[in-house]
Each structure stands twice: as C-alpha cells, then as structure tokens.
Amino acid sequence: MTETQTQPALKAKDYKSDIKPVWCPGSGHFAVLSALSKALAHLALKREDVAMVSGIGCSSRLPAYTEVYGFHGVHGRALAVAGGLKAARPDLTVIAAGGDGDGFSIGGNHFLHACRRNMDITYIVMDNEVYGMTKGQASPTTSPDWSASKLTPHGPGVPSFNPAAIALASGATFIARGFSGDPNKLTQMIVEGIQHKGFSFIHVFSPCTTFRPEQKGWKKQVHEYAEEVTANPVKTAQGLQADDGMGTGLIYRTELPPWQPAYDAICEPSALEKEFQV
Amino acid sequence: MNKTNVNHPDTLSAAITGSGGSGVVTAGQMLLKAVAAAGLFGLMTRSSGPQIRGGESAAMLRLGVKPVNNLDDKFDILLAFDWLNVTRFVDEIPLQPGSLIIRDPDAGEVPPELASDDIQVLDAPLKSLAKTIDGGRPNMIGLGILAKLLGLPEAALRQVAAEHLEKKGEKAVEATQACISLGHTQEWSELPISPLEPPHTPPVRWNISGNEASCMGAVRGGVRFVAAYPITPASEILEWLAPNLEKLGGSLLQAEDELASVNMIIGSSFGGVPSLTATSGPGLSLMMEGLGLAVTSETPLVVSNVMRGGPSTGIPTKSEQSDLNIALYGFHGDAPHLVLAATNIGDCAFTTQWAVYLSEVLQTVAIVLSDQSQGQARSIIEPPAEPKEAYQRLLAKSPEEENHYQRYALTEDCLSPMSIPGTEGCIYTADGLEHNERGTPSSMTEDHLLQLDKRRNKIDGFDYGEAWADLQGEGENCIITWGSSSGAAFEAAQRLSQAGVPTRALALRLLAPLQKQKQQNTLQGVSNAIVVEQNHGAQLYHYLNANQLLPPGTRSMAQPGPLPIRPGDVMAMMTQEADND
CATH class of the missing domain: 3.40.50.970 (Thiamin diphosphate (ThDP)-binding fold, Pyr/PP domains)
Structure with missing residues (x-):
C-alpha cells in the first residue's frame, strides 16, 4: 500500500459510488463492498490513488460501486490487468476482485502466476460456488454432487479444489479466508491484506441466495481457522488439509520481496541509436 | 568466363548455406558488417528449419551501392559449406546461367538440383584449409573467399572479426582472422564477378534488423x-x-x-x-x-x-x-x-x-x-525517419466540483480527455461493457449507438497526412502492395519504367482506416493494375475490392510464403495480358 493521508478524514461511504448494484437482495457481495469501503476508510487512502480491477461476473461489478479508479475488463483477466497496472504504476494501491469462476476457472493460469510473481496486489475472491451471472452453473469450487444445474445434471462429478492450498503451492505470501456474514472480521482481513507487501489472497465466502439458497446455512458452518498460522509452508499445507475448508481468518503470511520493476531513466532513446550506427 | 551480375551492376546477390551449427548466420552477419565498413548498403535475410540445433540454415544477401530493400530474382554466388539438407533450400536460392557455386570438394559433388552446365563451380577446400590453422573454422575460410570475390578489402574483414568475436577472446579472434586472410588470399585464375564500387564518401548508415x-x-x-x-x-x-x-x-x-x-x-x-x-x-x-x-x-x-x-x-x-x-x-x-x-x-x-x-x-x-x-x-x-508530428494522449484535468467527470464524453472530434489514476476529481471506472458518457454500464440503444459512432468517427475523422502510403513512379500501370512485398514492387515498377512500360507502385502503410479519397486520387489515370501480396487468399485484393478502391480489371498476384515475392515475377505479372489471367 501507499502511505498517504487525506484531510479531512473520509468515511466508508465516501469510498462508495452512487451507482446502484445489480446484485440480488441477500447477496453476500453487499457486505464485501461494505467491508472494502470500511477498510479503505480505515487506511485513509486517497481515493484517486486506489485502483480496483475486475473481470466478469456478479462480484466483478464491484469497481463501479466504489469511488476509486476502476477497470472492469473481460472474463478471467483481472489479475493480468492489475499486474500491468501495478508494474507501470507502483505508486497506486491496486486491488483485484472477482468471483470463483472468473478467478479459478477461466482465469486460473493468471491466479497461479500472480501468486508466484508476488506483486504488491490484494486479490479478493467472492466465492459462492456458482456462476450467477449466467444463471447458475457449477464452478471449480462447486461440490461434485451439486446437481441443480441443467449443464451438469449429475453434478460436476469432479472434486472441487481448495483455493488457499493452490495459492500456497503457487507462492502467495498472504492467504486469508473471510465470510461476508462476518463483515468486521472481513474488514480487518482486507486491511491486513492491503498492508501486506506482496500478493495478498483473500478468499471470501459470499453466498448466492438466488442459485445456492442452501448457502444461507454457511453462517453455521464457518468457524475460526483453528490451525497454526506460521510462515512455514509445509506446516500450513498440513493445516489446510486438517481444516474442513470453512475455517476463516489468517492462514499464512510470509515476507518475500515483491516483484516490482522500478528503474530510473539513465538516457534518452536517441542514446540507444548508437548501437546501430555503422 | 561470364560476369554474372552484368544485368544489375549496382547490386550483387550471394547465398551461404550449410547444416545447423556450420556457422552460416555468423558468416552472413560478418559479411554484412564488412559490407557496411566498405561504404556499401546491403540486406541479409535468413531461412532455417524449425530445429534449434542440427537443422539447416541459409543466409541470403544482396549488396548494393544504394539502399537495398528486397532480394533479387537470382543469386550470383552460392557458398555451400556442405550439402546436407540443401534440397530444402533449393527453391529459395534460384541461380541463373553464369552463377557461381563455391563448394568444398571434400563435401561431395554439387547436388543435381543445383548442378547445370552453365553454372560455374569453384572448388575451395574449406575444411582442409581450416585444419592448417589452430582453432580454424571452415566457415571463416569461406567468408574470406566470398569477401575477396565481392571485392571487400581484407582489412575490413579482419576488423569485423575483432569486433564480432571480442567476447570469445584473443585466440578466437586471431584464429578467425587467420582463416579470413587465408581465404582472402586464395588465387583464382579469373574472378567471375564484377565487384561493387563503393561511393567515395559513404552516407551515414545503420546496421539493423x-x-x-x-x-x-x-x-x-x-x-x-x-x-x-x-x-x-x-x-x-x-x-x-x-x-x-x-x-x-x-x-x-x-x-x-x-x-x-x-x-x-x-x-x-x-x-x-x-x-x-x-x-x-x-x-x-x-x-x-x-x-x-x-x-x-x-x-x-x-x-x-x-x-x-x-x-x-x-x-x-x-x-x-x-x-x-x-x-x-x-x-x-x-x-x-x-x-x-x-x-x-x-x-x-x-x-x-x-x-x-x-x-x-x-x-x-x-x-x-x-x-x-x-x-x-x-x-x-539510411537512418530511419521519424513522423513529422508527435501526437500525445489527451489527458483530463481535475474538473470543477459540480461537473462530474465524463470519461466517454461526446465531443466534436469524438475524443474525450482520459483521466489517469492519481488525478483528483476525475475518478471513473473504465468498462468493456457498453456504457454512457460517464462510463456507467448501459444496454440502452441510444448509448450504444452514440458510443459506436464516437469510436468510429474519432478514427475516421482524423487527418493522417501524407504517411498513409508510399508512392513511386508514374504511368498507367500500377502495382498496389503492402508490407514486405513493397521492395519487390518498387523495383519492378522502376525496371518496367526503364524498359519503356511506365509503371507506378503504391505501398499502403495505413491499412485501416483506408484513406479512400487519397487512394482514388493516387490511382487516377491507371488502366492496368495488379495487387501484389505474399499470401494465398489474396487478402489485400479482396479488402480493396470490397471497398471499391481498385481500377476496373485489377488482377491479383497472391503468392503464399515462404518464397519471397521477387521483382521479376511482379514484372511478368504486370506485363501479362489482362485477358490471359
């Protein structure tokens, strides 16, 4: 993050735009937007120095609802846009956001490499285990026996994957899980993620009450992540296997230098012509 | 013996071939550097198989006293280090009566695909000569021989070797220089090539890909x-x-x-x-x-x-x-x-x-x-030119508080100031969704039409000046082309005009948006036109035809790669009777 103070202090609502979200009533995404705006206010970031980047999906509509710079791109490429922006503009606080399909299916390759590249970007995935915008198909985090989609009448039939474990294996340096039903804790996770120097992955359970009404039961299933939080990836990997996948809180944090090009110009283009002159 | 380059006394064409690792490209690059040092112009294209090691390789050069933008119809000299896989290149290295092949007798006979009664063969024992020098390489012997035939001074070659191999150490430089000198001092009864005469005061030049x-x-x-x-x-x-x-x-x-x-x-x-x-x-x-x-x-x-x-x-x-x-x-x-x-x-x-x-x-x-x-x-x-005008992005400045910044504002020239993150008061979200002027997603018919018009009109309405195309020559015959085919097209037009068939050549630099009015003006008076391009589908021809930008009866010369378009082929197409097409 960039340490900048603004006067007078902005409130959380100052980080929300006046555009009305397209989300269904009861969607967990409202609470994520709220937690994000609180986190930005808490950090007292100048609005013009923050950029929200997203792909396609219900959750990817988020940038337009915030009063910071935004880029709403194509499906699956939020992390690529965010990476290019951060590489060229290290002074900005860059936050990428999206859903489970956008981030783990069509954008899966970028997720691996963003973790590995460890640029100073915060990535918030609002996971509801379904493609909502296309009216309810299975995503990579959908359980194999979920048969409510016409596209997979017998259920996807393949195991869902564990995003935190993949982030760990790919080299992310900050991994946390949050729940839209616990906005205060989520706010704190986002604050810590933005403060962390490197790639911060925040995996948020954010129910889709339209296509996955059973997710209303998540508030009974989530629990404090009970495994040891260390900077040791081996212990964290073991902990993630022991956890039932619904533990929320900080999971892993380590300090590694972020990848960030920062070169001072030492010449003009005309100086580079010498190499070609006969 | 015949002098092979008598048709084009201003240029000479040479090809170097060999199996991967034989040093073809190195020899070609060093030759090109020596050409530059001697005050001449030159072009070197390369062709290789997909193998990284152990495939085949060819360097194709054309040297000139003036800038050279394309390969010639035929090669005057072929220097072959060996004949392994050379058949894969035969169609890329057309020879002509009087062309000269330099071969190593230890590498065997000239393959039947290349051999002919009117092709001259010089035997040069590259391998055995290289063996006489500690660390010697046959390709550098060949380079010395080729340089001698082309009239390039030995000193220039030695200087190039010193620069090119600096990183490999003094020993490598000395061995290479010895090889070049040994090749350069080979005595031939009569040299079958007329060397190029460099200008007295060579202009400033670049060596660049x-x-x-x-x-x-x-x-x-x-x-x-x-x-x-x-x-x-x-x-x-x-x-x-x-x-x-x-x-x-x-x-x-x-x-x-x-x-x-x-x-x-x-x-x-x-x-x-x-x-x-x-x-x-x-x-x-x-x-x-x-x-x-x-x-x-x-x-x-x-x-x-x-x-x-x-x-x-x-x-x-x-x-x-x-x-x-x-x-x-x-x-x-x-x-x-x-x-x-x-x-x-x-x-x-x-x-x-x-x-x-x-x-x-x-x-x-x-x-x-x-x-x-x-x-x-x-x-x-010659050093590449720069565009006359250096355009820049139109940036937004912080607006008055009551005027909310509109990223996609509709303006007279359809260009709206772009806000850059960090600019206070101009916050917006860029969107791939269709949007209104402010950038808010919109699926309204009117917003879509307005923004479609904006994105089209800002491009169509811009004044692109004179750089949209290159035009050379005049006459009722016209060769229309683009990209790397332009060199052959310009040379064909020039040679045709010299031969009494007045021909102009037009190479399009700006392919979209088409500069329709300018192109129509340029093609006035043309009665016989061809569209020349290196692809199978006649892509430019169909594009221009669809935009009604071709004179009636324009013919297509579409030749897929990888063979380059050669000026002689373009000339033949241009002079062919239209009704024979």
Whole structure:
C-alpha cells in the first residue's frame, strides 16, 4: 500500500459510488463492498490513488460501486490487468476482485502466476460456488454432487479444489479466508491484506441466495481457522488439509520481496541509436 | 568466363548455406558488417528449419551501392559449406546461367538440383584449409573467399572479426582472422564477378534488423511498458526491449501467456504509460478478446505482429503476409481500430513510432504488421525517419466540483480527455461493457449507438497526412502492395519504367482506416493494375475490392510464403495480358 493521508478524514461511504448494484437482495457481495469501503476508510487512502480491477461476473461489478479508479475488463483477466497496472504504476494501491469462476476457472493460469510473481496486489475472491451471472452453473469450487444445474445434471462429478492450498503451492505470501456474514472480521482481513507487501489472497465466502439458497446455512458452518498460522509452508499445507475448508481468518503470511520493476531513466532513446550506427 | 551480375551492376546477390551449427548466420552477419565498413548498403535475410540445433540454415544477401530493400530474382554466388539438407533450400536460392557455386570438394559433388552446365563451380577446400590453422573454422575460410570475390578489402574483414568475436577472446579472434586472410588470399585464375564500387564518401548508415527497428520506433514513440510472451519470429523485439526499456526508466514483463500480455498492457496504459506487446499470428489470435476490450474502453495500445506462415503453428520460422485478415476483421462486434504495415526494414521504426502516436492520440488499438522476412532480416540502411508530428494522449484535468467527470464524453472530434489514476476529481471506472458518457454500464440503444459512432468517427475523422502510403513512379500501370512485398514492387515498377512500360507502385502503410479519397486520387489515370501480396487468399485484393478502391480489371498476384515475392515475377505479372489471367 501507499502511505498517504487525506484531510479531512473520509468515511466508508465516501469510498462508495452512487451507482446502484445489480446484485440480488441477500447477496453476500453487499457486505464485501461494505467491508472494502470500511477498510479503505480505515487506511485513509486517497481515493484517486486506489485502483480496483475486475473481470466478469456478479462480484466483478464491484469497481463501479466504489469511488476509486476502476477497470472492469473481460472474463478471467483481472489479475493480468492489475499486474500491468501495478508494474507501470507502483505508486497506486491496486486491488483485484472477482468471483470463483472468473478467478479459478477461466482465469486460473493468471491466479497461479500472480501468486508466484508476488506483486504488491490484494486479490479478493467472492466465492459462492456458482456462476450467477449466467444463471447458475457449477464452478471449480462447486461440490461434485451439486446437481441443480441443467449443464451438469449429475453434478460436476469432479472434486472441487481448495483455493488457499493452490495459492500456497503457487507462492502467495498472504492467504486469508473471510465470510461476508462476518463483515468486521472481513474488514480487518482486507486491511491486513492491503498492508501486506506482496500478493495478498483473500478468499471470501459470499453466498448466492438466488442459485445456492442452501448457502444461507454457511453462517453455521464457518468457524475460526483453528490451525497454526506460521510462515512455514509445509506446516500450513498440513493445516489446510486438517481444516474442513470453512475455517476463516489468517492462514499464512510470509515476507518475500515483491516483484516490482522500478528503474530510473539513465538516457534518452536517441542514446540507444548508437548501437546501430555503422 | 561470364560476369554474372552484368544485368544489375549496382547490386550483387550471394547465398551461404550449410547444416545447423556450420556457422552460416555468423558468416552472413560478418559479411554484412564488412559490407557496411566498405561504404556499401546491403540486406541479409535468413531461412532455417524449425530445429534449434542440427537443422539447416541459409543466409541470403544482396549488396548494393544504394539502399537495398528486397532480394533479387537470382543469386550470383552460392557458398555451400556442405550439402546436407540443401534440397530444402533449393527453391529459395534460384541461380541463373553464369552463377557461381563455391563448394568444398571434400563435401561431395554439387547436388543435381543445383548442378547445370552453365553454372560455374569453384572448388575451395574449406575444411582442409581450416585444419592448417589452430582453432580454424571452415566457415571463416569461406567468408574470406566470398569477401575477396565481392571485392571487400581484407582489412575490413579482419576488423569485423575483432569486433564480432571480442567476447570469445584473443585466440578466437586471431584464429578467425587467420582463416579470413587465408581465404582472402586464395588465387583464382579469373574472378567471375564484377565487384561493387563503393561511393567515395559513404552516407551515414545503420546496421539493423526489422525487429530492432520496430523497437527503436516504439521507444521513440514513448513506449515505456511492454508485456509479452515469447514467439517466433517476434522474440527479438522482446530481447532488445527488456534491457533497453530499463535504461529509459520503463520495463518489460514476461507474461504467462498472450491473454495476460494484452491485458497487462491494457492495465499499464490505463495507468497512463504508453504500452506495447509483440507477437505473431497465433498469439494475435489469443489476444483478440482483449483488443476488443481496449477498443471499447478506449485504452491506447500497440500490437507489433511479426507474421509467419499460418494458420496454426504453420511455418513458424518462415515469412508470410497472411495475418491481414485477422488484423482487420478478427475482432468481435464493431471495433474500429488502426492497422498499419511497415514497407521495409527501416520503415519498421517509422511505422511503429507513428502507430504509437496514433494509438495514443486516438485512444485505440493499433496493430502493426511486419513479418519474418523483415523482422529477422538485417539491413544496412539510411537512418530511419521519424513522423513529422508527435501526437500525445489527451489527458483530463481535475474538473470543477459540480461537473462530474465524463470519461466517454461526446465531443466534436469524438475524443474525450482520459483521466489517469492519481488525478483528483476525475475518478471513473473504465468498462468493456457498453456504457454512457460517464462510463456507467448501459444496454440502452441510444448509448450504444452514440458510443459506436464516437469510436468510429474519432478514427475516421482524423487527418493522417501524407504517411498513409508510399508512392513511386508514374504511368498507367500500377502495382498496389503492402508490407514486405513493397521492395519487390518498387523495383519492378522502376525496371518496367526503364524498359519503356511506365509503371507506378503504391505501398499502403495505413491499412485501416483506408484513406479512400487519397487512394482514388493516387490511382487516377491507371488502366492496368495488379495487387501484389505474399499470401494465398489474396487478402489485400479482396479488402480493396470490397471497398471499391481498385481500377476496373485489377488482377491479383497472391503468392503464399515462404518464397519471397521477387521483382521479376511482379514484372511478368504486370506485363501479362489482362485477358490471359
């Protein structure tokens, strides 16, 4: 993050735009937007120095609802846009956001490499285990026996994957899980993620009450992540296997230098012509 | 003996062939440097198989007292280190009566595909001569012999060896110089070649490849961020830019794939930094969705597309001009954008720089087409020109509080000031969704139409000046072409005019948007025209025909790669009776 103070202090609502979200009533995404705006206010970031980047999906509509710079791109490429922006503009606080399909299916390759590249970007995935915008198909985090989609009448039939474990294996340096039903804790996770120097992955359970009404039961299933939080990836990997996948809180944090090009110009283009002159 | 280059006393053509690892390309590059040192111009294209080691390789050179932009119809000299796999190159190295083959007798007879009664053969024991020198290499013996035949002074060659092999140490330099001298001092009863006469005071010249020239154009234009994925034949662009962008305070990011490349430069350009990616056909295919996003969100960027034989993996190491269609039509939706093509190696610099300026001022995508025969060829050229006017992106300034910033405001010239993150009071969200003037997503008919009109009119209404095309010659005959075929077209027009068939040649640099009025004016008085291009589908011909920009009866000369378009073939096509077509 960039340490900048603004006067007078902005409130959380100052980080929300006046555009009305397209989300269904009861969607967990409202609470994520709220937690994000609180986190930005808490950090007292100048609005013009923050950029929200997203792909396609219900959750990817988020940038337009915030009063910071935004880029709403194509499906699956939020992390690529965010990476290019951060590489060229290290002074900005860059936050990428999206859903489970956008981030783990069509954008899966970028997720691996963003973790590995460890640029100073915060990535918030609002996971509801379904493609909502296309009216309810299975995503990579959908359980194999979920048969409510016409596209997979017998259920996807393949195991869902564990995003935190993949982030760990790919080299992310900050991994946390949050729940839209616990906005205060989520706010704190986002604050810590933005403060962390490197790639911060925040995996948020954010129910889709339209296509996955059973997710209303998540508030009974989530629990404090009970495994040891260390900077040791081996212990964290073991902990993630022991956890039932619904533990929320900080999971892993380590300090590694972020990848960030920062070169001072030492010449003009005309100086580079010498190499070609006969 | 016949003097082989009697038809074109101003140029000489030589090819060097051998199996991979025999040092063909090194010998060619050193020869080109010696040509430059001697005050001449020259061009070297290369051809190789897809193997990294152990394949076959050919360097094809044309030297001249004036700038040389294309290969000639035939080669005057062929220097062969061995005959392994040479049959794969035979059609790329046409010889003519009186041409000279230099061969090593230890490597065997000249293959029947090349042998002929009117081809002269010089026996040069390259291997056995190399063995007489500690650390000697047959290719450097050959280089000495070739330099002697071409009239290049021994001292120039020795100097080139010292520079070229500096990093390999003193011993390597000495061995190489000894080989060159040994080759150079071989005595031949009569030299069958008329050497070129360099000008007394040679002009300032550059030794540069097309890919390097594209890089110079990019950084001259202001590009300071590049994200890209390696691909033949574009990778040299990335290899040159990676260290040199750092010197300019910029950077290059090697992306995980082309989907990432294009979206990364959308991000960096959104951040206010002029940005570029380089690729070839398959990579361009992967980028198309992202390019549509850049068009709709009005994010400037440049794609340098170095074409190769396609489709699919196709012929990745050899040239073809077959990506015009995807560059023009590959987008989904109605997506007005710019397509440009470099007309020669040096023009890769001018056209890329112009593309950066245009993409920035028009806030849109510019695709610059070059190809393997330009990108991976080296040439001794006059220093490349720069565009007359350096355009810049129109930036937003913080507005009065009551006027909410409108990113996609409708203006007279359809260009709206772009706000860069960090600018107070001009916060907005760029969107690939159709939007209203403020940038808020909208699926309303009126907003869609207004923004479609805006994105089209800002490009169509711009004054592109005189750089839209290169025109040479005059006459009722006309050769219309683009890209790397331009050199052969211009030479054909010149030779035809000299032979009493007045011919003009028009090479389009700006392929989209077409400059219809200017092109119609340029083609006035033309009664016999052909469209020349190196692809199978006659892509330019159909494009111009669809836009009603061809004189009646215009014929198509579409020849797929990898064989280059040669001036003699163009002349034959031009003079063919139209009704024989």
